[in-house]
Each structure stands twice: as structure tokens, then as C-alpha cells.
Amino acid sequence: MTDERNMIAETAARLFAAHLDTAVIEAAEAGTWPAALWDEIAANGLDRVLVPEEKGGIGGSWEDAFVILRAAGRHAAPVPLAETIGAGYLLAQAGLDAPEGPLSLAEDVSRVPWAAQAVQVLVGDGENKFGVFSLAGAEITPDRNLGRDPRDGMAGTAEATGDGDVMAIGALVRACQMSGAISQVLELCITYAGERVQFGRPIGKFQAIQQQLAILAGEAAAADIAAQVACRALDRSGDALFEIATAKIRAGEAAGKAAAISHQVFGAIGFTDEHHLHHLTRRLWSWRAEFGAESIWAKGLGRLVVEQGADSLWPNLTKTI
Amino acid sequence: MSALTFAPCDLPPAAEALRAEVRAFLTEELAGYPASKRAHSWVGFDAEFSRKLGARGWLGMTWPAPWGRDASALERYVVIEELLAAGAPVAAHWIAERQSGQLLLRFGTAEQRERILPGIVAGESYFCIGMSEPDSGSDLASIRSKAVRTDGGWIVNGRKVWTTYAQKSHYMIALLRTGEAGESRHEGTTQFLIDLSSPGVEVRPIRNMIGDEEFNEVTFDDVFVPDAMMVGGEGDGWRQVTAELAFERSGPDRFLSAFALIVELVRFASALPPDMAASAQMAIGRLYAHLATLRALSISVATRLDAGEEPTLEASVVKDLGVTFEQSIPEIAQQILGLAPRIDGGSEFEKSLAYVQQACVSFSLRGGTTEIMRGVIARGLGLR
Numbered sequence: 017m018t019d020e021r022n023m024i025a026e027t028a029a030r031l032f033a034a035h036l037d038t039a040v041i042e043a044a045e046a047g048t049w050p051a052a053l054w055d056e057i058a059a060n061g062l063d064r065v066l067v068p069e070e071k072g073g074i075g076g077s078w079e080d081a082f083v084i085l086r087a088a089g090r091h092a093a094p095v096p097l098a099e100t101i102g103a104g105y106l107l108a109q110a111g112l113d114a115p116e117g118p119l120s121l122a123e124d125v126s127r128v129p130w131a132a133q134a135v136q137v138l139v140g141d142g143e144n145k146f147g148v149f150s151l152a153g154a155e156i157t158p159d160r161n162l163g164r165d166p167r168d169g170m171a172g173t174a175e176a177t178g179d180g181d182v183m184a185i186g187a188l189v190r191a192c193q194m195s196g197a198i199s200q201v202l203e204l205c206i207t208y209a210g211e212r213v214q215f216g217r218p219i220g221k222f223q224a225i226q227q228q229l230a231i232l233a234g235e236a237a238a239a240d241i242a243a244q245v246a247c248r249a250l251d252r253s254g255d256a257l258f259e260i261a262t263a264k265i266r267a268g269e270a271a272g273k274a275a276a277i278s279h280q281v282f283g284a285i286g287f288t289d290e291h292h293l294h295h296l297t298r299r300l301w302s303w304r305a306e307f308g309a310e311s312i313w314a315k316g317l318g319r320l321v322v323e324q325g326a327d328s329l330w331p332n333l334t335k336t337i
Numbered sequence: 338m339s340a341l342t343f344a345p346c347d348l349p350p351a352a353e354a355l356r357a358e359v360r361a362f363l364t365e366e367l368a369g370y371p372a373s374k375r376a377h378s379w380v381g382f383d384a385e386f387s388r389k390l391g392a393r394g395w396l397g398m399t400w401p402a403p404w405g406r407d408a409s410a411l412e413r414y415v416v417i418e419e420l421l422a423a424g425a426p427v428a429a430h431w432i433a434e435r436q437s438g439q440l441l442l443r444f445g446t447a448e449q450r451e452r453i454l455p456g457i458v459a460g461e462s463y464f465c466i467g468m469s470e471p472d473s474g475s476d477l478a479s480i481r482s483k484a485v486r487t488d489g490g491w492i493v494n495g496r497k498v499w500t501t502y503a504q505k506s507h508y509m510i511a512l513l514r515t516g517e518a519g520e521s522r523h524e525g526t527t528q529f530l531i532d533l534s535s536p537g538v539e540v541r542p543i544r545n546m547i548g549d550e551e552f553n554e555v556t557f558d559d560v561f562v563p564d565a566m567m568v569g570g571e572g573d574g575w576r577q578v579t580a581e582l583a584f585e586r587s588g589p590d591r592f593l594s595a596f597a598l599i600v601e602l603v604r605f606a607s608a609l610p611p612d613m614a615a616s617a618q619m620a621i622g623r624l625y626a627h628l629a630t631l632r633a634l635s636i637s638v639a640t641r642l643d644a645g646e647e648p649t650l651e652a653s654v655v656k657d658l659g660v661t662f663e664q665s666i667p668e669i670a671q672q673i674l675g676l677a678p679r680i681d682g683g684s685e686f687e688k689s690l691a692y693v694q695q696a697c698v699s700f701s702l703r704g705g706t707t708e709i710m711r712g713v714i715a716r717g718l719g720l721r
Binding site for chain 2: 206210220221223226229230237238242244259261265310311313314315316317321322323325327329330333334
């Protein structure tokens with residue numbers, strides 16, 4: 017990692033450790049906007065990592081954004097950080113200015129993340145264009161995803177339009193978040209399996225548990241690298257559709273397995289409201305489905321692969337970016 | 338726990354430059370080589386082909402002069418993945434080049450290297466692995482085949498099984514008991530280089546469930562093995578075998594064994610009627626995502642190995658993921674297409690499917706079962 021990226025990673029890790037605990041997540045899930053957390057994020061500019069420096073951002077890369085989003089995922093951060101980073105990128109690419117405050121990014125107007133808190137939302141039209149909607153005074157129908165994070169309905173008219181693929185950018189930020197949450201789930205499981213004693217020994221000493229955690233480790237690794245590869249590809253070429261599809265498909269699949277295995281390892285305690293595990297697993301299930309489930313991305317990717325032909329499969333997999 | 342670390346890595350320009358050369362060679366050499374043969378992947382045996390690779394300088398290329406040219410392991414990675422993607426018949430030299438030669442470079446004597454390595458890099462000297470025995474599979478430490486000291490060497494008695502292509506190999510690297518196992522159970526074993534033409538060696542092919550004769554039972558009946566053929570130190574067998582097994586983990590052979598079938602699946606899908614095309618595309622998109630991800634993981638490990646690191650945990654994780662993936666391919670093909678595999682007639686796709694459907698049960702057994710592998714991962718995670 018570059019020095020700058022290391023610094024960003026340390027800032028993100030320190031910030032979340034200091035300002036985000038179970039109480040903050042619980043309060044946010046009950047409807048209290050975590051203002052202190054967001055203010056810290058904004059004060060450090062993490063939400064503007066992809067906004068150019070001349071426009072008040074950090075002017076970083078997607079690889080920089082990855083370390084922030086991964087940390088946010090690890091901590092189940094109940095704020096529109098991924099959305100603001102993604103929207104900041106799309107606005108900059110389209111030559112539009114990003115307003116102050118949290119931004120949102122939505123696949124359609126029926127599920128706008130944090131519509132009541134964000135100042136502006138970019139809504140995809142499915143055709144590589146997006147509409148820019150102001151959220152000040154917009155008519156909002158509150159709803160939530162499984163993470164109990166706001167996914168609201170919204171009525172309004174676009175103030176501007178821009179070129180950019182909201183679905184792809186949304187899928188990418190979700191893949192990065194999932195990689196973080198899965199790695200955290202793995203760590204929680206390993207710690208717990210070393211502490212929880214049954215039949216006179218830690219459950220991690222049982223082969224049945226070891227085998228499951230080995231599978232989980234593989235899934236964590238796959239999600240992690242797939243998201244990183246997609247970020248790097250987007251930094252390098254600006255067109256990373258294959259890599260983003262791969263990241264969303266692979267991280268989504270890993271999310272499903274990670275949630276299932278971790279709940280099995282934790283047993284009944286992991287099914288209780290007071291336990292932290294479900295803050296991560298509930299978000300994993302929603303992130304997996306948002307901005308195109310694996311089925312959608314797999315069908316699109318598969319169609320491209322088939323169209324390009326069997327003999328292009330290997331050259332495609334090995335092409336350098 | 339030790340944290341899993343995977344960073345995306347680029348293959349160096351020299352490696353990418355080599356790719357075009359290897360690809361052009363394979364296009365020419367394998368013109369007309371049918372998909373159903375390609376589906377045999379690294380089990381396809383063709384001594385003539387191995388000699389051609391040797392003539393090109395693509396065997397043992399990472400070894401020091403005079404045998405190789407000290408090429409980076411990442412250059413070799415490109416050669417290997419191109420061979421596997423093309424379904425080239427690489428079995429003849431595979432074990433010798435992948436692990437036996439490297440073992441001799443690391444633990445062998447100067448005389449052994451001078452005697453053995455030239456044949457390996459020429460694609461003319463083939464090796465098999467003598468580890469498993471009838472009563473020792475996953476529990477390798479329980480082996481009983483033994484070597485007992487005699488004048489100027491050792492007398493070997495016992496039996497090794499599942500030795501792939503022993504009937505076509507010149508040498509075996511055998512793990513033999515030379516002393517008591519001790520409390521750790523890992524003491525008292527030693528590796529030997531055994532010339533399979535020695536008196537007292539009997540090689541009997543064991544037909545597998547596909548009907549092919551790939552692996553064998555090798556019996557040693559008072560076989561004399563000179564002192565000069567001991568590999569490494571007496572009693573160091575376990576440590577050396579552990580190192581040897583690390584050479585074969587996480588390489589592209591752990592997720593590309595069924596690549597030829599995927600290629601045919603894509604070809605087949607392009608001709609499907611619309612009502613079936615959609616589900617086939619979805620399955621192919623998923624396969625692509627898995628392949629691209631496995632390759633990124635594998636290159637990440639290869640890059641660290643090339644830099645002299647020992648990412649043992651990561652390598653085990655990649656092997657487990659890769660094997661699970663490649664084993665799932667015929668299942669996916671059957672689910673989406675409902676094709677009945679056929680052995681003799683049918684299209685190349687059907688014949689490839691017939692082969693891989695049967696062969697794939699061995700994918701999670703060879704080189705250590707999935708369960709043993711996951712135990713290794715669990716140890717790396719700090720659970721054991």
C-alpha cells in the first residue's frame with residue numbers, strides 16, 4: 017500500500033473504533049441519525065475521497081476508497097458513506113459539483129438510502145445516465161432494508177442529469193462493504209470458537225467447526241480480492257464492467273455463506289438481539305441484494321461472455337488492464 | 338489468528354511477454370487436439386509434447402544454471418496457466434517439474450542434481466510420488482514401507498499406492514520409514530530417490546473408475562537403494578515432504594483442471610434456444626466470476642512466493658477454494674443443461690462432460706483431501 021493509503025486506512029480504522037460502537041448502531045437502527053459519527057467522517061474528508069482536490073475532496077483513487085469502505089463494512093457503519101463516495105465519483109466524472117453534506121445513490125426512487133438525511137441523490141435510469149434529485153423538502157416514504165438502514169421512497173423531479181452507471185458504482189461500493197463485513201464476521205467467529213467451551217474444550221477444537229471456518233476464510237479471501245481487483249481496474253481504465261460484475265457476484269455469494277456459517281458457529285447467542293453479529297449479517301443480506309443481486313449481474317456478465325465466444329474466454333480472463 | 342492477506346498483483350512484463358509466445362506455440366502444436374482430450378488437463382500424457390516444451394526451455398526455467406535460467410516464478414506461472422487453459426497434455430513431466438526437481442534443488446546432493454535435473458528440463462525424465470500406502474492415506478505419518486541400512490545403502494520393502502503414472506516414470510521420490518515415529522509421530526522418515534528399473538520393484542496399474550490406468554501400486558521387494566540416492570537428511574522426511582507439498586498448492590492447476598469443459602459450455606450456450614439461454618448465461622457469469630477471482634488469489638500467492646515469503650495459510654485457502662470450484666463445474670453443467678453425458682458418441686462437449694463428471698471426484702482427494710486441507714487452514718487461523 018502507498019503511504020497515503022496507509023494513512024487513510026489508519027484514519028478510518030481509528031475513527032470507526034472511536035465513534036462507532038454497538039450503542040451507536042442500535043440507536044441508528046432505531047432511527048437516530050449518528051450525527052457525531054458523520055461529522056467525524058466529513059471532518060476527515062473520508063466521504064470525499066473521490067472528489068477532486070480542486071473541488072474540496074481528497075482526490076484519491078478507488079483503491080483508496082476500498083480501504084475506507086472496507087473499514088465501514090467491518091464496523092457495520094450505519095451512515096451513507098458508501099453512497100456519498102459513489103455519488104461524489106459519479107458527479108465528478110460527469111463534471112458536476114458535489115454539494116456539502118451526505119449524498120445518496122439509488123437504483124430507483126423506491127429505495128433511496130438515507131433520503132431524509134442526504135442532501136442530494138443520484139438515481140440511475142438503467143441506461144448509463146442518472147438524474148440528480150434534491151432531497152431538501154422532497155416527499156419521502158420511510159422504509160428500511162434488513163440492516164434497518166433507511167431505504168426510502170421518494171417523489172420528485174430531476175434537477176439535472178449526468179452520464180454514469182449508478183448500478184455499477186453502487187454494486188462496487190456494496191462489494192467493498194461486504195468484503196469488510198465478511199472479514200469481521202470471520203474474526204468474530206475465530207475469537208468466539210476459541211472461547212466458547214462445550215464438551216470440555218473450546219468449540220474451535222472440533223473438526224466440524226474447523227471445517228466450516230476454513231470455508232468461511234476462503235469466502236472472505238475471495239470477496240476481499242474481487243472487490244480490490246474491481247477498484248483497481250476502475251482506477252486504471254474507467255471501464256471495469258467485468259471486474260465490477262465479478263466483485264458483486266463473488267462478494268454476494270461469500271456474504272450468503274459467511275452469514276450462514278457464522279450464525280451456525282455462534283449458535284443461539286448469535287440469534288439474540290443483544291449480540292453484535294446480526295448487525296453485520298443483516299447488512300450482508302441487504303448489500304448482497306442491492307444494486308443488482310448476483311443473479312442480475314451473473315446474467316449480464318454471462319451474456320457478454322457468451323457473445324464474445326468460447327475462444328475469447330481465456331484471453332479475456334488474462335487480459336492486462 | 339494470523340490475518341489473511343491478499344493484494345491484487347500484476348504479472349511482470351517479462352511474464353506477459355512470454356504469454357504470447359507460449360500461446361502461439363500451443364495454437365500450432367495443439368491444432369486439432371479435441372476438447373474431450375483437453376478435458377484430461379494435467380492427466381493427459383504425451384512424452385513427445387513434454388520433450389518439445391523442454392526444447393523450448395519451458396521446463397525448470399526457474400532453476401539456476403546450468404539447468405534453468407533463474408526465471409521468475411511468475412514467468413513460469415504464465416507458462417503453466419497457458420498450458421492448463423489450453424488443456425495441453427503435460428502429465429509426463431508434470432510431477433518431475435512441479436515438485437521432484439525443486440525438491441532435489443533444495444535438499445538433494447550435487448551429484449543427484451547433476452544426474453537427474455538435465456533429464457527433467459529436457460522433458461525426458463519422469464517422476465512419481467511415493468507417499469500413500471494401502472493403510473496410510475490422509476494419515477501419512479503412519480507409513481510402514483521401510484528402508485533398512487545395509488552395506489553401501491538401504492534395503493527397501495513395502496508398498497506405495499495411488500502413484501500416478503508410475504508405470505511411465507523413471508524415478509519415484511519415496512517417503513520411507515527409517516526409524517521410530519516418536520511421540521510427534523513425525524520422526525524416523527526419510528525420502529529416497531528410487532530408480533524404478535531396480536530389481537525388486539514391481540509396478541501394477543490400478544484401473545480407475547473411468548476405466549483409465551493412471552495410478553498404480555508399486556511394490557518393493559528387497560530393493561537395494563544406494564546411499565547416494567537418499568534425499569536430504571536421514572529422519573528429515575516429514576519436514577521435506579511438508580515443504581514439497583507446499584510447491585503444489587495454490588497453483589493454477591488447482592482451479593483450471595476442468596477449464597476445457599467451461600470453454601465447451603460457453604460454446605454450447607451460444608447455440609441454445611432463448612428459453613434455456615438465460616439460465617445458462619447466469620451460470621456462466623457465475624463461473625467467470627469465480628475463475629477471475631481464483632486467478633487473482635492464485636497470482637497474489639505466487640507473487641509472495643516469488644518474493645521469498647511463505648504464505649502457507651493463503652496457499653491452502655486458494656487450493657481449497659480452487660478445488661471446490663473446479664469440482665462443481667460438471668454439476669453446474671448438468672443442472673442448467675440437463676445433458677446426459679455419453680462416453681463414445683456425442684459431441685466434444687458431451688464427451689468432455691462425461692470425462693470431467695467422473696474425474697472430478699478425485700479433484701478433492703489428490704494432493705491431500707479437502708478435509709485435511711481445511712484442517713491445515715484451521716491451524717493457520719489459530720484454531721488448532
